[in-house]
Amino acid sequence: MLFKQQALLRQKLFVLGSLAIGSLLYLVARVGSLDRLQPICPIDGRFRPHGQDEIPLRTLQFKRGLLHEFRKGNATKEQIQLHNLVQQLPKAIIIGVRKGGTRALLEMLNLHPAVVKASQEIHFFDNDENYAKGIEWYRKKMPFSYPHQITIEKSPAYFITEEVPERIYKMNSSIKLLIIVREPTTRAISDYTQVLEGKERKNKTYYKFEKLAIDPNTCEVNTKYKAVRTSIYTKHLERWLKYFPIEQFHIVDGDRLITEPLPELQLVEKFLNLPPRISQYNLYFNATRGFYCLRFNIVFNKCLAGSKGRIHPEVDSSVITKLRKFFHPFNQKFYQITGRTFNWP
Numbered sequence: 001m002l003f004k005q006q007a008l009l010r011q012k013l014f015v016l017g018s019l020a021i022g023s024l025l026y027l028v029a030r031v032g033s034l035d036r037l038q039p040i041c042p043i044d045g046r047f048r049p050h051g052q053d054e055i056p057l058r059t060l061q062f063k064r065g066l067l068h069e070f071r072k073g074n075a076t077k078e079q080i081q082l083h084n085l086v087q088q089l090p091k092a093i094i095i096g097v098r099k100g101g102t103r104a105l106l107e108m109l110n111l112h113p114a115v116v117k118a119s120q121e122i123h124f125f126d127n128d129e130n131y132a133k134g135i136e137w138y139r140k141k142m143p144f145s146y147p148h149q150i151t152i153e154k155s156p157a158y159f160i161t162e163e164v165p166e167r168i169y170k171m172n173s174s175i176k177l178l179i180i181v182r183e184p185t186t187r188a189i190s191d192y193t194q195v196l197e198g199k200e201r202k203n204k205t206y207y208k209f210e211k212l213a214i215d216p217n218t219c220e221v222n223t224k225y226k227a228v229r230t231s232i233y234t235k236h237l238e239r240w241l242k243y244f245p246i247e248q249f250h251i252v253d254g255d256r257l258i259t260e261p262l263p264e265l266q267l268v269e270k271f272l273n274l275p276p277r278i279s280q281y282n283l284y285f286n287a288t289r290g291f292y293c294l295r296f297n298i299v300f301n302k303c304l305a306g307s308k309g310r311i312h313p314e315v316d317s318s319v320i321t322k323l324r325k326f327f328h329p330f331n332q333k334f335y336q337i338t339g340r341t342f343n344w345p
């Protein structure tokens with residue numbers, strides 16, 4: 001009997017304890033979200049502007065909070081007005097390269113309190129139908145932000161689409177352009193893997209990478225294959241250079257962003273004239289994912305979706321050698337133009 005009562009008491013204590021912990025966690029989260037609606041840390045007092053380009057900051061919490069509320073549809077028109085929220089055209093665009101790590105770069109830059117990302121790929125400049133809708137349509141696709149923040153969008157198709165440089169130039173000739181690249185053969189295989197996965201999802205069969213990348217008639221690299229063409233970075237960059245000087249581009253090392261993201265992000269912060277605010281605290285290695293994930297604060301962290309970081313199929317080593325040999329002269333030219341050497345094989 002006594003034993004039964006003790007067990008009952010223990011059970012009650014356990015339930016009460018769980019309730020107390022649950023309420024505490026709820027309160028922490030709630031206070032966090034209330035904080036978000038208060039301008040808890042005005043910028044100017046925290047950072048002395050060094051130049052015109054410098055962007056004043058608010059706290060990370062402040063930024064995330066209100067924008068988050070708005071995204072959820074919770075912010076009212078009054079709040080938007082009160083906080084001077086605006087939809088701004090991007091001051092920087094990640095123009096490519098597909099499978100270079102464009103999503104990781106955007107998400108990681110979004111850790112910076114002065115950066116606001118457009119979550120979706122907007123495809124304004126590469127899609128004629130969207131482009132015909134005009135610049136106001138594009139602006140309305142942008143997230144709400146504070147006037148001192150910068151909006152960044154990414155659409156990797158921009159890098160390889162002929163019409164895009166001129167169109168972006170017409171919008172803003174001094175815009176900053178980010179290109180994230182990976183070793184070209186790896187990038188091409190990653191590109192193939194994405195398409196392959198799409199086919200498999202639809203229960204379709206698909207060619208092997210080797211068959212697509214090598215022309216069976218000549219046994220040479222098949223330059224008609226899009227995954228190969230996209231990896232000839234210098235060819236695409238040369239088209240962009242007809243409109244923008246090289247100083248307006250920053251090249252991000254996508255291979256290093258995987259293994260050592262912080263120094264790469266610090267280079268981008270510099271390029272964007274942002275004070276260094278992304279730190280090691282914001283990035284932690286997740287062994288299960290095999291990638292760095294993002295930590296915004298004590299409560300909120302996230303890894304990229306599972307579609308980022310796929311296992312590549314095995315590719316015949318002679319094909320890899322052939323591709324690397326093919327890309328080599330283009331890579332040399334790319335290093336020369338950009339002033340950044342990657343030592344790709």
Ligand code: A3P
Pocket residue numbers: 097098099100101102103104156190191257258291292293304307308309310311
């Ligand atoms: P793989 O799937 O080939 O590994 P994009 O966003 O341009 O499509 O690029 C996808 C690539 O981003 C992935 O290619 C992956 O390697 C890379 N990547 C870089 N940092 C990552 C991260 N922290 N988490 C997941 N993927 C990351």
